[in-house]
Amino acid sequence: MSERIAVVGYAVRLPGGDDLEDLDRFLMSGRSAVRTHARDELLEQGLDPAEIDDPRYVPRAAATSWTVESAKHIDLLSARERRVTDPQQLLFFDCCVAALEHAGIAAESVAGREVACVGGVGMGLYAGNELSSFFSRSLRHDGQLVGEAVPPEILVGNASDHTVGRVSYRLGLTGPSVNVQTACSTALASVEYACTLLRSGRVELALAGAAALYFPLKRGYQHERGGILSPGGVCRAFDADADGTVGGSGGGVFVLKRLADARRDGDAVHGVIEGVYQGSDGGARASYTAPAFDGQARVIRGALRDAGVEPSALSYVEAHGTGTPVGDLVELSALNEVFGGRDVPLPVGSVKPALGHLDTAAGVASLVNVLLGLRRGAMPGTVNLTRPDPALAGGVARPAAAPVRLRPAGDDGTVRVGISSFGASGTSVHAVVSDYAMTERTDPWQEPAQPPEPAGPPVAVPSGTRGGAPVADTGAAAEEPAAADTDAIRRAVLELLADRAAHSDELRMEDIGRLGAVDIGLDSVDLLAVAKVIEQRWGVRFEILDMLMFTSVDEMIDDLLQQAAGPGTS
Template sequence: MTSTHRQDRDPIAVVGMACRLPGASGIADFWQVLDSGLDTTSEVPATRFDIDALHDPVPRTAGRIVTRRGGFLDGIEDFDADFFGMAERDAMRLDPGHRLLLEVAWEAVEDAGLTTTQLAGSRTGVYTSVLSTEYWDMLVGAGMIDLRAATGAGSWGLAAGWISHAFDLRGPAVGVDATCAASLIAVQEACRSLWFGESDKAIVGGVNLLLSPNLYLGLSQAGVLSPDGRCRFGDADANGYVRSEGAAVVVLKRMSDALADGDRIHALVRGTSVTSNGSSGGPMVAPSVEGQRAMLLAAHRDAGVDAAEIDYVEAHGPGTPAGDAAELTALAEVLGQRRGGDPCLVGSAKTNIGHTEVAAGLVGLIKTALALKHRRIPPTLHVTRPNPVLAEFADVLGLATAATPWADRGRPRMAGVSSFGLSGVNAHVVLEEAPAVLSAQRRDRAMPGFLLPISAR
């Protein structure tokens, strides 16, 4: 097969990654959860809200929640305000999601081998996606409204500004809101900024916290939540999705800059796309095969790759009957071209940790980058009867229900990551495994020793 990869622009290198997810305090923990096939969801803790008072197992009961489960983080109330040069009273007025994103962004920068001192004053862009935690309403109820509260919890888009301010960054600082597709669209915006020369580096982050039962109530009334709290993407008995908390951040650079700087590269972004369903198939929230097909074709065209080169797709995969059927059908129609009996594997991290909503696209990107690094595709859980679409297109698609070695086909391993939003928007990123060779600069800087940090920063 002749590669059609674009030669007119640099790929974008993922040089730093960090996350906080249910059962995983970082990317090493997350890989362990994925590779071991663990489900880290749990019952709603009393520190969020009283699920006993709100639960009703009868679907669509008004004012009640059909499930008792979700994915939750420990210690979301903890924050080292002094570390970020913030007074305690000011930190109290900063949305917990913004606080968490600050911490995880710092960890991603460290993973990239950078310091905030090095970044200060640089053309580093920040792109964030944050779902409202309703913390503003809590501050109003507590009588804690002032200017700091307005800038700390008054808008979801302020999270990017807080990171730029804390790290003294001079590139764009943009909040992206596109429901569950938001963080993957933020990746596209960051890539475009790097490709157009607007930024030299980019920090992209997404965070989701479930502090209030309000959205739980609305989603339960709509019938989209799994009553038993299990995400069954790709299963004929899929019955809804599982809400989850989480934060994920990546640091991006142009590949030529990353190689020149001797960076470790987790994976490469080859191309991206964003489409909208328009009115193609019913209500705005309904999944659209047509819209997703257009998304995949546009992403492959932007990346300069053939559909047959895609080995794996990290699906949006929430485990809703209509959503799974539409997504699998679109994948089969696009990826089936010229595969020659070599099915593309698909999977979903939502079966492990639940659906982190606005952060889900970045979670999927990090999972896929880790799979490329380890050359192994983790299992998708809770599948007993495969979705009929998989049987129909068995020569094109295969569900990764067991840890699977990522075969060497004599070319770089390639993958796609999808994310869809309730607003009818679809986003996709094409990833490629990191280059096998290190730059001469990195080899020259290799040191026969270890650095022992002895201060917090």
């Protein structure tokens, strides 16, 4: 077993939410951030009408709402630097500072310290092209973007080689600054290398992540027959109708630290990287960009070995899951090969149908999805998975359309989730990530020290403001409801939910009853607070996933009433 690495902070700018709480809510909503861009929008972005009108053009993608103008943490860069630098590099810089802030570390405090920065961005996409000496000398006839002499700041600002170096320079980091470029596996490969640096004792802290932005953000793609992109613009990982993936823009950075040091320093620990392994497919591929069964199985086994656990110890796998029929088949086959000896099925999911395929930053979306899942105790279902592909059936690895409750699979009480990230470059990475002391840490989702408490007698409607303000306590014990009280309890629960529902201003009370918790805008934080009130007032305990699984609020209330009435009732 290798030394475990703690994730002590992170920041993301992703489709579905740049704020972690918003992203948490979105991921459990069952929606997709992939959207269709109208022709007028595309023209406003400066796209060629001939390209847009080509029948092969698919005007769909997922994009972060982040912009250079909205970035909160790039003020350390000069105005000219911000003007001429590839937005991908700026997003990465923004996330580095924000991730340190999330970890409780002031950006100015890391200057002169052995802190590593490891990461990568997509190809230079500023103005839609890569700016390099090769471009300026060989491709200038493709567009007069530069003159005979390219200003140094433009070359530096648009060459991916300088992405992490800029961070280390501006923050004063003295540890290794390493650019990683392994195509779709760049983000998780960066995390793997950062873990290696930490385990070797070379650095005390590491920043690791990636960013990828289409430019402009509102754009689609040209579908090519036989390519990986969906002709219909919908990513359906593991589905019988899967026909390709859909691109997305975003990025993120994780602050990593040796777990022993995080314990010593009292850091918040959002997850623990118990094992991580990186390898190459070598020449064992049908073509250069084709997936390789042996290579994928090898890195998964390597990560399990690095973590010191058996295949039976994992509760879930966050797959690469691109939604390409061949890719999904190879990946599920590799998972079945490694985990085939398990006694119980292994739930498998993919975040790509929800957030898009983020290219170099794909691993960012996968890792943050797992960290949020560990926090809430459940992984979201795979969006657009409505008819599982029969070709993928029969093995121990089971694609999950519905949310999956995370329970410890081993005897040590630890929940472990595997994460796969496979690059078209042939570089594959797998990580084993576990929960850690979730009830003891403080972070943006920490449950309140003093939970919301009831007001009035057990059936009274709780007072408070929209958003879930605490209410007063009478000290009344939970009581079994009389038959005449059921309407009052139903009304009380509906108003309790309305107080916290993000969309309550748009809904009538009867609407709230027929909708699900996510539909009315409740996230895991809201549900945690509501569950505490229900338990305190009526003596019925709901877990967050229980509340999410009810098809409607009315169904949840019916279950509450039945439990509160006691056994033998109906």
